[in-house]
Amino acid sequence: MAGNFKMLAKTLYGFEPLLAKELRNLGASNVKEGVRNVTFEGDTGFLYKANLCLRTALKIFKPIHSFKVFNEKQLYRKIFEINWPEYFDVDTTFAIDTTMNSEVFKNSMFVSLKAKDALVDRFRQEVRKRPNVDSHNAQVRINIHLHENDCTVSLDSSGNSMHQRGYRIATNIAPINEVLAAGLLLLSGWDGRTDFLDPMCGSGTFLVEAAMIACNIPPNINREHYAFQHWLDYDETLHQKIVAASLNKARDFHHKIIGWDKAPSAVRKAQENIDNANLSEYIAIERKDFFKTEKPVEGKLHMVFNPPYGERLNIDMESFYGKIGDTLKQNYPGTDAWFITSNLEALKYVGLRPSRKIKTFNGKLESRLVRYEMYEGSKKEKYKIP
Incomplete structure (x- = not known):
């Protein structure tokens, strides 16, 4: 052309x-x-x-x-x-x-x-x-x-890296890169057709990216500046037409996006970032300890989260990852649970067999995105021939 x-x-x-x-x-x-x-x-x-x-x-x-x-x-x-x-x-x-x-x-x-x-x-x-x-x-x-x-x-043409979406003002100790979060969500198969939960939401990046995918909202809609705006051939009228046309392709979302964190500071920061992204109507944030929770919705639940790796947050890996497995097994039937970790040793303590392991990197840390399929009833019942 x-x-x-x-x-x-x-x-x-x-x-x-x-x-x-x-x-x-x-x-x-x-x-x-x-x-x-x-x-x-x-x-x-x-x-x-x-x-x-x-x-x-x-x-x-x-x-x-x-x-x-x-x-x-x-x-x-x-x-x-x-x-x-x-x-x-x-x-x-x-x-x-x-x-x-x-x-x-x-x-x-x-x-x-x-x-x-x-x-x-x-x-x-x-x-x-x-x-x-x-x-x-x-x-x-x-x-x-x-x-x-x-x-x-x-x-x-971009200037600042495109992970700088423009909505994240407040961050925690170990925030996940927005592009990494979006990619992990897409790798997990998230398409906005079920309810979604991030039970360790930190500053809310997974929640915001999940809502934008679900609603087909352009990820950089909150960004104020691109380097191409300083090129001599920059066409502002064309640019605004592209923005308007892209926003017109946004779609309705009829499920819940839920975020929890046990730290009050994380909940505040997540809410602030969600407000900045103009997505408060789609996302509900609460202070909760995942290990003391049960599945908050009926039907299929899609879960993606970024637990501590022990790199910057000092925790007892064996106990912590064991509790992840126990909580999923006992309280989350009908859940597709995904999380990323660079602590490959800690995965042994989950006590569940992942159905998928995808190699990726969080910054310079080699990591795995793992999937645990928590069935309604037993796995045998799921595949029982009537």
Whole structure:
């Protein structure tokens, strides 16, 4: 299609198939999975829509030039040859991020500095003035990716990572990343067709992401800013049309989303974040100790939670994970229970056999998303032939 161009979306380990499915559902073409990324094609409106609507993407890059490079002089020349004033205004702040796997260049900071010199020199040649660098809050971000001698220069359309949805103001000791939470929910099969419970909800991230999936609300609807808004070709009218069209696809939700935590501070923070996300009508928060509860609804219940791993919260792992298993077994019939943990040893104490184990990462911690199917009655009864 005319006007289409290649883009690259970064994601977390193991989320590539989820992201590829999201992109196809949104209408992307030529979708191809990579390692922690997915490439695709679309037009400018689709770039806006991808930033607004993708739940499992961290960044959306728009590649603008690719070339071979064998030394630092070549790198400088190739970056200088890009007509940077076509992309952003000289009064706009910028930053350059480099990711690399190369025998030619050893230091990513050196590459970024060399590219910065070339970019500002090109501005000086064209407009007799140079833009300023702002490494923390740059209005425009540029990504340089070096793989051996292959260099790709991209505009980072997102700016801040897309896990920064804009609703989470208050956090606890060990908050879960919003993109990770959304991906885990999708891996668990959450689709909004049953009641949902997070019995250790912390600051409420699973609850908010679950509600947005259930209602088909764009995950970044509360975000105020994207880097593409500082590009010279930014079309505000088109952007607003994309936002309005995406919101029009929201759907009704006729079940309950419930969150519990035994810490009063967590309950307060979760409620604050839910209010910020404008989702209070869908989510009910209470102070409760999961180990003293019973299933709060009739029928099927979908449960996803993030228990302590013992990394930042000091607990007795054997006792704690044993209580998780006992509580599920005794009080939660008809429940599809999923949780993530990096403490693989602690899983032995649950005392139940998981029906699935999915490898993932929580930050740098290798983790498992595990599923326990708690049947109504015994498992034998479930499969009994009448």
